[in-house]
Amino acid sequence: xxxxxxxxxxxxxxxxxxxxxxxxxxxxxxxxxxxxxxxxxxxxxxxxxxxxxxxxxxxxxxxxxxxxxxxxxxxxxxxxxxxxxxxxxxxxxxxxxxxxxxxxxxxxxxxxxx
Amino acid sequence: xxxxxxxxxxxxxxxxxxxxxxxxxxxxxxxxxxxxxxxxxxxxxxxxxxxxxxxxxxxxxxxxxxxxxxxxxxxxxxxxxxxxxxxxxxxxxxxxxxxxxxxxxxxxxxxxxxxxxxxxxxxxxxxxxxxxxxxxxxxxxxxxxxxxxxxxxxxxxxxxxxxxxxxxxxxxxxxxxxxxxxxxxxxxxxxxxxxxxxxxxxxxxxxxxxxxxxxxxxxxxxxxxxxxxxxxxxxxxxxxxxxxxxxxxxx
Numbered sequence: 253x254x255x256x257x258x259x260x261x262x263x264x265x266x267x268x269x270x271x272x273x274x275x276x277x278x279x280x281x282x283x284x285x286x287x288x289x290x291x292x293x294x295x296x297x298x299x300x301x302x303x304x305x306x307x308x309x310x311x312x313x314x315x316x317x318x319x320x321x322x323x324x325x326x327x328x329x330x331x332x333x334x335x336x337x338x339x340x341x342x343x344x345x346x347x348x349x350x351x352x353x354x355x356x357x358x359x360x361x362x363x364x365x366x
Numbered sequence: 367x368x369x370x371x372x373x374x375x376x377x378x379x380x381x382x383x384x385x386x387x388x389x390x391x392x393x394x395x396x397x398x399x400x401x402x403x404x405x406x407x408x409x410x411x412x413x414x415x416x417x418x419x420x421x422x423x424x425x426x427x428x429x430x431x432x433x434x435x436x437x438x439x440x441x442x443x444x445x446x447x448x449x450x451x452x453x454x455x456x457x458x459x460x461x462x463x464x465x466x467x468x469x470x471x472x473x474x475x476x477x478x479x480x481x482x483x484x485x486x487x488x489x490x491x492x493x494x495x496x497x498x499x500x501x502x503x504x505x506x507x508x509x510x511x512x513x514x515x516x517x518x519x520x521x522x523x524x525x526x527x528x529x530x531x532x533x534x535x536x537x538x539x540x541x542x543x544x545x546x547x548x549x550x551x552x553x554x555x556x557x558x559x560x561x562x563x564x565x566x567x568x569x570x571x572x573x574x575x576x577x578x579x580x581x582x583x584x585x586x587x588x589x590x591x592x593x594x595x596x597x598x599x600x601x602x603x604x605x606x607x608x609x610x611x612x613x614x615x616x617x
Contacts, residue, residue: 254397262387266380273376300405303398308409308420311495311568315413321405322412322420326429329421330436333501333587337443340594344450347601351454359369 257298265291278346278356282339289335293328300324416564417573418495425499426579430558433579434543437586441540444590448533451597453605462520462603475517482510490584494573500580504587511592520603529596532589539586546578 268288275281300321306313308322350356367375395401412423425433453459486507493499515523550559562574571577 255391255394257397258391258394259388262384262391266383270376270380273372298397299394300402301398302400302402302405307497308405309418309495309497310413310420311418318400319405319409319420321402321408322424323404323408325421326424329425329501330432334436334439334443337440337590337594340598341443341446341450344447344597347598348450 257301258295261291261295261298263291264288264294276357276359278349278358279343281358282342282346285342286335286339289331292331296324296328296331413567415560415573415576416567417576418568419493419497419499421497422493422499422576422580423573426493426576426583427560427573430547430560430575430579433583434547434558437540437543437583440590441536441586444536444594447594447597451601458606459604460606464519464521467518472517475513479510479513479517482513483507486510486584486588490580491570491577493580493584494576495568495570500583500585501587503580504584505591507584507588508591508595512595515599520599523599527592527596529593532592532596535585536589536593539582539584539589542582543579543586546575546582549575 265288268284268286268291271284271287272281275284300323302318302320305318305320308319308325310317346356349361353361355361408424408428409420411428412418412420415423415427417423417427486503488503489498489506490500490503493503511527512523514526547558550556550561553559553561555561558575560574560576562578564574565572
């Protein structure tokens, strides 16, 4: 069953989005966004996997060794860094919302406040 | 939109997504296949540039412009967090109390903080040779420093963390990456092109521009993460809101 790893990525994505849609807490929603985003790691690493491949480093491995795809690994690295900092930014927003409105329930945030 | 309507809309969209995505997956190359045109070319290009770590070569040489965008996002997020978490006029800043720490924890922290910082520097410096690089090493540097918070307390962390310098070095790292790209233009090539001498394969000085870009990113990520965590720790430990005292405070 070679399609299963791809489907796993899709399932993780949907689980994250479901969490965001049903969330009653902004911090929980940010966590769910991180889950949805982590599906892209699974997808990227699945795309780049080579059967019998090792990590793409040639410091002390022979140059002809079969490695996994380094391009998608670089993309996953980008994804991790950007994801972490954007999560931090969203959590900072959550702190400010809690301070200004006294709630972290997205449904309770209705009116604008100057 | 009401809650139940929103969930119904989600399920409708989820079913459509699942069907289309599942169908798309059947058309992808097989899992674990040996044929990877990009990988083959990236490895060949990396060996040509005498960079042993192919992931670093992709990030800092072959696609360095993408990394410039990535670390600009990083810089903007850190900046945004600092702006969002600045002290408001109606907030009081309290003095955190010292917590009790076991002597063994304190001793372990004393040993581990310099060791972890050294590991971080090693990972950044060997980014072109072995698994690692500026991003990973920078995070190790930042978390290593926060071992002081776990092993001692907040005041010790504040003392060993020159926040004003780190604010500046975050910007310096981001600026250095963009400025290093100019080397390619000066040498008559393209922006962020690798123009430095490539060195010997497998040596610390190999890869041309890659170790320098790694170092710039290491500085930026390390100071950026420390500054980020400083803003959050500040909110949790020091700031007490005027409206509902009681939350916040403690070590």
